[in-house]
Amino acid sequence: MFATDPFARSVSTEAFDHEEIQFFNPMWAPSAQWGRVLRFDGPKMHQENMPQGQVNAYLADGLQMRVGVPHRGGKLAFHAFNEGFSAMVSASAFWNPAKSVFVIPEASDLYEIDWALDSAGFTAVKGWQAKGTQPGMAGIYPWSLAAYVEAASLLRPSWWSAPDLCNEMQVAANPDEVRHRINVTATLLEGTLQIIYEWQNELARTCNSTVVQDLVRPPVPIIQGWTRDSYLYSLDLTMEVWRRWEPWLASPALMGLGSVCRRDTSHPEHGLYAILQALDGKLPSDTRLHLFGVKGSSLAQVKKLPWIASTDSMAWDFSARVNARKSGQSNTMDHRASEMTRWMQSASKRVAVKLGDQQELCLLA
Secondary structure (H helix, E strand, C coil): CCCCCCCEEEEECHHHCCCEEEEECCCCCCCCCCCCCCCCCCCCCCCCCCCCCECCCCCCCCCEEEEECCCCCCHHHHHHHHHCCEEEEEHHHHEECCCCEECCCCCCHHHHCCEEEECCCHHHHHHHHHCCCCCCHHHCCCCCHHHHHHHHHHHCCCEEECCCCCCCCCCCCCHHHHHHHHHHHHHHHHHHHHHHHHHHHHHCCCCCHHHHHHHCCCCECEECCCCHHHHHHHHHHHHHHHHCCCCCECCCCEEEECCCCCCCCCCCCCCHHHHHHHHCCCCCCCCEEEECCCCHHHHHHHCCCCCEEEEEECHHHHHHHHHHHHHCCCCCHHHHHHHHHHHHHHHHHHHCCCCCCCCCCCCCC
């Protein structure tokens, strides 16, 4: 669809140690350096067929559990299809590092199920950072922002994540680094929306608004952080970016909460429950959250919050490796598939609404 990004240019900034990074600036010059939030005047409509009030995700009632699928096809994707599981797949599953391109399968069992696309998880980002500066987004991703937006448009998941920088302690060791990564995440969202707007504007020359918004859809923005206050800061920046693009976009139906996997759920400052308590009442009234990689033990509490839409986990695959080693058997695809089913059955029981469940999360003091 879009073979190259005509809007990208390399710039060098003091804020990123003079590394080459990508600004995506189709119409407006950036007013700040990378790592700070870029502010623009907002969209300027050029075509009459540009869609308005676009929704970034269509959500079911209740809490939806998505199983992490590590491949773009194959036996595990087929097993998820066969079992009727909703899925989450990382963009890295579609990336060919040898050719530096995304691979878009002509056919995949993923296309037959409800699946969402994540821009990349902690493990992938940590691995890339260990190799040094990458050629793509923010010097951390191996792919460009335009390549990712194009892949998301061609893959057509139920919804897709805007790119973000995770903040686990292994990659963000101090508050300054956390704040920097939050700022970059907001800047990436701004760049993503600029690209989508320009591509839609070009399509609107020859297509009606229904076709335009179907071909290039808006993303799910991600809020990042480590402590309660840092997540609130990220939320404010994210909504500052998003509001500038309304009414071309509707208020986000779904936002993602990143970096909540590798943490104590009950810590008073950076535990999952403390973060959810801080966010309660702060989201737009029509916005719900997806929790990336939340621990299975917290599902019984998380399900009580009606503004939590979904969560996902790859914990089943870790369990498959551990259990195979303990039992002295090979961690075959069949074994992994059975562990996927076992984990999802257990998770489904935890998220099922039971008589007497309160509609508020009981948070630890």
